[in-house]
Amino acid sequence: MSDVKKYIQKRVLKDRVFALGFEEGYAEFKIGVILRQAREAAGLTQDEVARRLKTKKSAISRIENHADDVRLSTLRKYADAVGANLQIRLAS
Numbered sequence: 606m607s608d609v610k611k612y613i614q615k616r617v618l619k620d621r622v623f624a625l626g627f628e629e630g631y632a633e634f635k636i637g638v639i640l641r642q643a644r645e646a647a648g649l650t651q652d653e654v655a656r657r658l659k660t661k662k663s664a665i666s667r668i669e670n671h672a673d674d675v676r677l678s679t680l681r682k683y684a685d686a687v688g689a690n691l692q693i694r695l696a697s
Contacts, residue, residue, distance in 0.1 A: 637672035657686040
C-alpha cells in the first residue's frame, strides 16, 4: 500500500468530515477519469468530442476534470460521442 493510501486510510478513520468529503470528491474525480479513458480508448481528442457534441473543448475539459453535477443527459451524449454504452449501477 502506498504512503498516500496509508495516509488517507488513517485520516478517514480519525476525521469523519474528511471521510465524507473524500468519498464525494473521489466519486466525482472517478467519473471524470472514466470519461477521459473512454475518450482516449476511442482515439478521440477533446476537440473531436466537442465537435460531436456541438460544444467547446473547454466544456469537455470541464466535464472530464470537474465531473461534479454532470447531467445524465450529458453523460449519455458523451458516451454516444465516444462510441460507448452508458451503464449506471447502484451498489451498497
